[in-house]
Amino acid sequence: MxxxxxxxxxxxxxxxxxxxxxxxxxxxxxxxxxxxxxFGSEPYGNYNRILLSPVLAGEKTVNDIMLNxxxxxxxxxxxxxxxxxxxxIDRRTCEVVTVEGARVPYDRLLIATGSxxxxxxxxxxxxPGVIGFRDIQDVERMVHASTNYKNAVxxxxxxxxxxxxxxxxxxGMNVTxxxxxxxxxxxxxxQVAGGLLRKSLEERGMVFKMPAQTEAILGTDRVTGVRFAxxxxxxxxxxxxAVGIRPNVELARKAGLYCERGIxxxxxxxxxxxxxxxxxxCVQHRRQTYGLVAPLFDQAKVCANHLAMKxxxxxxxxxxxxxxxxxxxxxxxxxxxxPGADKEEIVMQDASRGVYKRIILRDKKIVGAVLYGDxxxxxWYFQHLRDGxxxxxxxxxxxxxxxxxxxxxxxxxxxxxxxxDDTEICGCNGVCKGTIVKAISEKKLFTIDDVRAHTKxxxxxxSCTGLVEQVLAFTLxxxxxxxxxxxxMCACTDHSHDDARRVIIENGLKTIPDVMKFMDWKTPNGCHxxxxxxxYYLLATWPxxxxxxxxxxxxxxxxxxxxxxxxxxSVVPRMWGGVTTPDELRAIADVADKFNIPTVKVTGxxxxxxxxxxxxxxxxxxxxxxxxxxxxxxxxxxGLRTVKTCVGSEWCRFGTQDSTGxxxxxxxxxxxxxxxxxxxxxxxxxxxxxxxxxxxxVGVVCVDSGYEIHFAGxxxxxxxxxxxxxxxxxxxxxxxxIAALTQLYREQGWYLERMYKWCDRVGLDAxxxxxxxxxxxxxxxxxxxxxxxxxxxxxxxxxxxxxGVDRNEFxxxxxxxxx
Numbered sequence: 001m002x003x004x005x006x007x008x009x010x011x012x013x014x015x016x017x018x019x020x021x022x023x024x025x026x027x028x029x030x031x032x033x034x035x036x037x038x039f040g041s042e043p044y045g046n047y048n049r050i051l052l053s054p055v056l057a058g059e060k061t062v063n064d065i066m067l068n069x070x071x072x073x074x075x076x077x078x079x080x081x082x083x084x085x086x087x088x089i090d091r092r093t094c095e096v097v098t099v100e101g102a103r104v105p106y107d108r109l110l111i112a113t114g115s116x117x118x119x120x121x122x123x124x125x126x127x128p129g130v131i132g133f134r135d136i137q138d139v140e141r142m143v144h145a146s147t148n149y150k151n152a153v154x155x156x157x158x159x160x161x162x163x164x165x166x167x168x169x170x171x172g173m174n175v176t177x178x179x180x181x182x183x184x185x186x187x188x189x190x191q192v193a194g195g196l197l198r199k200s201l202e203e204r205g206m207v208f209k210m211p212a213q214t215e216a217i218l219g220t221d222r223v224t225g226v227r228f229a230x231x232x233x234x235x236x237x238x239x240x241x242a243v244g245i246r247p248n249v250e251l252a253r254k255a256g257l258y259c260e261r262g263i264x265x266x267x268x269x270x271x272x273x274x275x276x277x278x279x280x281x282c283v284q285h286r287r288q289t290y291g292l293v294a295p296l297f298d299q300a301k302v303c304a305n306h307l308a309m310k311x312x313x314x315x316x317x318x319x320x321x322x323x324x325x326x327x328x329x330x331x332x333x334x335x336x337x338x339p340g341a342d343k344e345e346i347v348m349q350d351a352s353r354g355v356y357k358r359i360i361l362r363d364k365k366i367v368g369a370v371l372y373g374d375x376x377x378x379x380w381y382f383q384h385l386r387d388g389x390x391x392x393x394x395x396x397x398x399x400x401x402x403x404x405x406x407x408x409x410x411x412x413x414x415x416x417x418x419x420x421d422d423t424e425i426c427g428c429n430g431v432c433k434g435t436i437v438k439a440i441s442e443k444k445l446f447t448i449d450d451v452r453a454h455t456k457x458x459x460x461x462x463s464c465t466g467l468v469e470q471v472l473a474f475t476l477x478x479x480x481x482x483x484x485x486x487x488x489m490c491a492c493t494d495h496s497h498d499d500a501r502r503v504i505i506e507n508g509l510k511t512i513p514d515v516m517k518f519m520d521w522k523t524p525n526g527c528h529x530x531x532x533x534x535x536y537y538l539l540a541t542w543p544x545x546x547x548x549x550x551x552x553x554x555x556x557x558x559x560x561x562x563x564x565x566x567x568x569x570s571v572v573p574r575m576w577g578g579v580t581t582p583d584e585l586r587a588i589a590d591v592a593d594k595f596n597i598p599t600v601k602v603t604g605x606x607x608x609x610x611x612x613x614x615x616x617x618x619x620x621x622x623x624x625x626x627x628x629x630x631x632x633x634x635x636x637x638x639g640l641r642t643v644k645t646c647v648g649s650e651w652c653r654f655g656t657q658d659s660t661g662x663x664x665x666x667x668x669x670x671x672x673x674x675x676x677x678x679x680x681x682x683x684x685x686x687x688x689x690x691x692x693x694x695x696x697x698v699g700v701v702c703v704d705s706g707y708e709i710h711f712a713g714x715x716x717x718x719x720x721x722x723x724x725x726x727x728x729x730x731x732x733x734x735x736x737x738i739a740a741l742t743q744l745y746r747e748q749g750w751y752l753e754r755m756y757k758w759c760d761r762v763g764l765d766a767x768x769x770x771x772x773x774x775x776x777x778x779x780x781x782x783x784x785x786x787x788x789x790x791x792x793x794x795x796x797x798x799x800x801x802x803x804g805v806d807r808n809e810f811x812x813x814x815x816x817x818x819x
Contacts, residue, residue: 007035008107010307011096013086013251015040017049018280018296019112020068025304027076029522033308037079037104039086039096042135045069048444049135050293050476056139056167067444089255091273108275108307111252111263115245115281115291120155124217130239133164142238146171149237153177153226155214157184161242162197165206168240176234177201178226179210188333192349193356193372200329200354209234245291247282262289267314269303279303285315292320297446305494310520313494319386330371332378335385336360337368348399357399364392364765376470377401390763393723425467431457433471440475448472453491490529492522497750501537510538510546528554533751536638539674540746543788550806556636559809560796561618569618570611572635573625574671577645577663577683578606587628591621605642605680607633616812622797631671631795638752639674640681640742643667644692648685648702657702659685662731666700669735672793673785675742676749676758694722697755698738703727707734711741712759720756723764726772740781741771747784 010026012019015038023036040046046068054060073080085099095103117132119125129149131141145152146168154165157179165175177184183194198208209228217239218225227233247262258264258272262284269277269285279299281291290296295318302315319335337360339345346359353373359381360368365388369381380401384391391398421434439445439454448469452458458468488494495503500515509515512534516526526534535552556562561569573588588608592600599611613621622632634641643666646652648659663683670681682693683700693699695715699722701708706729710722725741728734744767749758759767770777799805 008033009105010034010036010108010110011104011106012036012038012110012112013089013096014038014110014112014114014280014282015042015044015046015080015082016112016114016280017046017067017293018114018300019110020046021297021300022110022112022279022304022307023078024068025301026307029304029310030308034108035079036077037081038073039084039098040080040082041085042137043083044136045072045080045082047136052133052136052139053163053167055136056142056164057170058167062136064441086251089251089276091255091276094275106275108277110303110307111271111276111278111282112280113248113251113282115247117241118244118246119241120214120243122214122217124219124223125241127217127219127223128221129219129223129237130217130241133160133240133242134245142168142240143171145238146173150174151176151235152238152240153234153236154240154242155226156242156244157181157208157210158242158244159185159188161240162201164240164242166201166204168238169204169206173238174207175205176207176209176236178212178214178228179208180213182211184208184210185333188370189331189372190337190358190370192358193331193333193370196354196356196372197329197331245281247284247289249282252278252282260284260287267302267316268306269299269315270306277303277307286317288317290318290320293446294318294320301494319382330373330375332371332375333369334378334382335366335368337370343367346395346399359399361391361395364390364395364763366391376467378470378473387761388763389760390765393764425457425471431455436468436471437475440472445472446476489533490527492526492530493519494522495519497533497537500534501541504537504541510542512538512549512552536674536676536751540788544791557638558806559615559618560622560632560634560636560800561613562636564611566612568612568614570609570635571613571618571621571625572603572607572609572633573630574633574667575607576667577643577660579645579660579664580608584628584630587625587630591624594624595621597621603635603642605635606644607635607642609635616810619801619807619810623801626795626798626801632797634671637674638677639672640667640670640679642680643670644680644682644696646683646685646690648683652685652690654688655685655702656704657685657707659683659691659700659702662700662702662707662734663691665731666735666738669789670739670742673742673746673789674792675746676751677754679742679745679755681738695720696722698741700734700738705729707731709734709737709741712756712764714754714756718756723759725768736782737771737778739785740778741767743781743785743788744770746788747781 012023045066048065048067051060051065055062055065070080086096087099088097090097095105097103117134119132131138150173152168152173152175154161154175155178157177161177162184165177169175183189183191184197185194189197202208213229214226215229216227217223218227218233223236223239225233225235226239249259249263252263253259257276263271263278263282265271265278265283265285269279271278280296298318299315302313305313337358342362344361348357355373358370359366366381366385369385371378422432425431425433425436436451436455436457439451443454445451445454448458448465451468451472458465487496489497489500503509503519504515507518509518512531515534531552532554535549538546539548550558559569561571563569592610595613595617597610597612601609601611603609643663645660645663647655649655649657650660666681679697681698682691682696684691684693685702687701687703689701693701694710695713697711697713699710699713701710706727708727709725711725713722714720726737728737745755745758748762
C-alpha cells in the first residue's frame with residue numbers, strides 16, 4: 001500500500017451519479033492511489049436522481065433513493081464537502097477555489113457538474129411557484145405545493161414533464177400539460193405511439209393543451225396562471241418547466257477549458273487539459289451530449305480506468321433506450337425511428353389491446369424500435385440494435401418478439417408489472433420476481449450483471465435475461481443501465497473477448513499469465529470463465545507454439561470423457577461419418593463386458609456411447625479401444641464432434657451424391673480441431689435430408705448438380721434452421737469452404753459462443769463475403785485451418801493410455817484408516 005503522503009490528490013466537483021460512480025469504480029481498481037475530495041452543492045450524500053419521479057409520486061421516499069450515505073464516504077477515506085460550491089478552477093496552480101475562498105490543490109480533477117434545467121425566458125418566470133424539476137429540493141417544493149394548492153401546469157410533454165405531471169396528479173393536483181408540438185415525447189415516440197400515450201394519460205385525468213405556445217406566466221406575488229399565444233389563460237398555482245436540460249459548463253468555461261454545448265472530452269474522458277477529466281451530463285463527446293444514466297455509467301467506467309492509470313478502455317459513445325416511469329404504462333423506444341428512404345418499417349397495431357409495435361430496419365439490421373402496450377421484448381430488440389445483428393433470417397416473425405422465435409424467457413405476458421412477487425423468473429436458479437426487485441431496491445443495483453451477481457438470476461442458461469432486464473427496467477423506471485455495449489469476459493476483467501484476442505495477437509502473448517499481466521487482470525489467477533477462454537484463444541492463435549493448459553479446461557475436456565450424474569463417465573469412440581465395422585463393434589462389446597459397463601447406447605450423432613465407466617478404468621478402456629483402431633470421438637469437446645450422414649447414392653434410391661463418403665472425408669480432415677463451442681456437421685445425400693443437415697452447425701445437402709452448404713443451425717436449447725451459405729460443384733470445394741468457414745469461426749467466435757450466435761453477431765453477409773466471395777481470403781483461411789490441424793490431430797486417449805499423460809488425474813486417492 002502506498003503511504004498516504006505519496007498519494008495523489010483527486011478532487012471531484014459534483015456529488016451526482018456520474019461523478020460518484022467514477023469514484024466507486026476507481027476505488028475498486030486503485031484503492032490506494034488517491035486522496036479523494038468530493039464537492040457537492042446539495043446537502044445530501046449521493047442519491048439516485050432518476051428515481052425522483054417515484055418520490056414525487058409518493059411511491060418512494062428520499063431515503064429509498066440514497067445510493068451512498070455519508071458513512072460510505074467516511075469508510076472509504078473520502079472527504080465529502082457537501083453544500084460547498086466551487087467558485088473557480090485555478091489551472092495555473094492546480095487548485096479549486098470555493099465560494100468561501102478556500103483553495104484545495106489537485107493532481108487530477110474530475111468535473112461532474114451535470115446539467116441545469118432550461119427555464120424559458122417568459123415574463124413571470126421568476127415568480128414564486130415557478131420551478132424546474134431537477135433535484136430533491138424541486139421535489140420538496142412540488143410536494144409542498146400539492147398540499148396547499150390545487151392547479152398545476154407542466155410546460156413540456158417530454159419524458160421528464162410527463163413524469164412530473166403524473167407525480168403531481170398522484171399528489172391530488174389538477175394537472176395540465178402544455179406542449180409546443182402535437183406529439184408527446186416526440187424525440188422518443190412516433191405519432192401513433194404518442195397518440196396512444198396521450199389517450200391513456202387523459203383517461204387517468206391528465207389534461208393536455210397541444211400544440212400550444214406559452215406566452216406569459218401570470219401573477220404578482222406568486223404564480224396565478226398561464227397565458228398562451230392564442231390568448232387563452234388557465235389558472236395555475238404551480239408551474240413546472242420541464243423543457244429540457246443544458247450541460248452545466250459555466251465553471252469549466254470560466255477555467256478556459258474548451259466547451260461547445262458541453263465540456264468537450266476525448267475518448268478517455270479527458271478535457272483539453274490532460275489533468276482534468278469530465279463525465280456525465282456536462283460533457284460533449286463526439287458531438288453528443290447525454291441525459292440518461294446508462295451512458296454516464298459507461299463514461300464513468302472509462303474515466304476511472306484512466307485515472308487508475310490503466311490505459312486500455314475508451315468510450316466510443318452510447319446507444320440509449322427510453323422507458324416512461326409512469327406506473328401502468330408500458331412504452332419503450334430506442335434508436336433512430338425517423339422515416340427515411342433507406343429504411344424499412346415493420347408495424348403491428350392491435351387497437352383493442354392498445355398494443356403498437358414499430359421496428360425500423362436499415363441494411364437488414366434494427367436501427368430503431370417503438371413499442372407501446374407490450375414492451376416485454378424491448379431489451380431483446382435493443383440488444384440486436386446495439387449488436388448490429390443481421391435479422392434478415394427472422395424478419396417475417398421479428399415483430400412478434402423473441403417468444404415467437406423459440407427464445408425462452410419471454411412468456412408473452414404483457415408486462416412484468418402484472419406478475420406477482422412469487423412468479424419464478426429464473427427457472428435454473430429458482431429466483432422469483434420479488435427476490436430480484438428486493439435486491440435491486442436494497443442493494444442499489446443498476447445493471448443485469450449486478451442482478452446476476454447478487455441473485456444468480458440469468459446466470460445459468462441465460463434464457464431469462466430478457467425477463468430479468470424487464471424486471472430491472474420496471475423497478476428502476478425507464479432509465480436503467482442496460483447491459484453495456486462492450487461486455488467484459490467475466491468479473492476478473494473489464495475487457496471483452498474481442499479485446500483479449502486482439503491484445504494476444506498484437507502483442508504476441510503466449511501464456512495465460514502473460515495475458516493477465518499485460519491486461520491487468522483484477523484477480524491473480526482468473527476464474528472458471530476466463531481461464532478456459534484465454535486457453536482457447538491462445539490455442540487458436542498460436543497452433544504448434546502454445547501448449548494447451550489442461551488445468552484451464554472443464555472436467556470433461558480434462559479427462560476426455562463426459563462425467564455423469566453418479567460420478568462415472570461415458571466414453572464415445574469416433575466412428576468416421578457414422579460408419580463402423582464388425583471388428584469395432586466386437587471391440588466395443590468386449591470392452592463393455594471386461595469393465596462391467598452397464599449401458600451401451602447409440603447416440604443421436606450415429607456413435608456408440610459406453611455409459612457408467614469408473615474414472616480409474618478410463619485409461620484401460622481407452623487402451624483396449626485404441627488396440628481396435630478406435631480414437632476419441634471428442635464427444636466432450638469444444639471442437640468438432642460428429643459428422644452425421646445418410647447412406648447416400650451408394651445404397652439409397654434417391655441419393656444424388658456419396659454423402660457417406662463425403663462425411664468421412666470431412667471428419668477425417670477436421671477431427672481434433674478446437675473451436676469456440678461444440679461443432680456438429682451432417683451430410684444428406686438428397687433434399688429429403690435424412691441426416692438432418694439443416695439444423696446443424698454446418699450441413700451439406702447433396703443435389704443432382706452439386707452440394708448446398710448450410711450453416712448456423714441449432715437443435716439444442718434453441719431450435720434454429722440453418723442459413724444457406726453457397727452451392728458448389730465438387731467435394732473438394734465443399735471441404736475447402738467448410739474448413740475456411742470453421743477457421744473464420746475459430747478466429748472470430750467468442751469462447752462458448754455457438755456458431756449460430758456468432759453468425760447472428762457478425763452477420764450472414766459478412767461471413768459469406770469472407771468465405772465465398774473473396775476466394776483469396778477463403779484459401780488463406782483454409783491454409784490456416786490445415787496448418788493448425790498438424791498439431792491437433794493426436795489422439796488424447798492414446799497419450800493417456802499408453803504414455804501415462806496426466807496419470808495423477810485417474811489415480812484414486814488412497815483410503816486412510818484413522819488410528
